[in-house]
Amino acid sequence: MYTAASFLAGLAFGVGLIVAGMANPEKVLGFLDLAGAWDPSLALVMAGAITVVAGAFALMRKKTRTLLGAPVRLPVERAIDRPLVLGSIVFGVGWGLAGICPGPALVLAGYGAIKGLVFLAAMLAGSALFELLMQNRQREDGSNGR
């Protein structure tokens, strides 16, 4: 049940991206190009999504179990630190270069678009590289007795 719900959520999320036009990098770049002919659509996509999700979070705020009986696992991190800001800036630069972020990258792969697959492979390589660096760092920190 839990896994099926997860699949359907991903599916609906992806269909939403297609309907909204956000699976199309050209349209995303139209939003990010403030100095050109600006397409405000992405702002409305976010506004529409946030309005709906806000209700769900308000509902779940005090709950520890979901409707399926699973534990509620929401982020507890609150620090506004360097990794958050620096990482988000690095992500934004990549997003601006191609007009693709992780959700649309998966949808583009589903389109069978070669360019989407190339982007997805590079993105996964980037994330894997980051994981490796973090693991090495943790190991070094450990051997230094910290």
Add this chain to the structure above:
Amino acid sequence: MLVAWNAFTPVTALIGGALIGAAAAAFVVLNGRIAGVSGILGGLLRPARGDIAWRAAFVAGLVAAPLAYGAFAVLPEIRVDAGYAVLIAAGLLVGVGTRYGSGCTSGHGVCGISRLSPRALVATLAFMAAGFATVFVACHLFIGL
């Protein structure tokens, strides 16, 4: 600022946005998790027991979306202008940045802001600003990138 009224699609943007929102809402109400795509994918790179199936299922849903959409209607055209070198550089940056910054457009931008998380708001402002700046540099200072 010049608005491209011919490219602006307010109705489908709101409907698509609401659908994305409904998916993320169902995900928290049923699965108790944040529908953050980079985090869900990232967890698959260091798989832990009992933590793989739901992640793989969500990812499979996203990949299957064009297939499902295409079964009922003609898929909208997509256009990727970036060349392969730019796509690879962009992919690497998105891959590293979303992990270092703990989220992307979905986790921080949609879910985080919905929860009124100051952390997510800062992250969203940071990646939006970087996106605007990058497109400005790429499209208006170096034509043809």
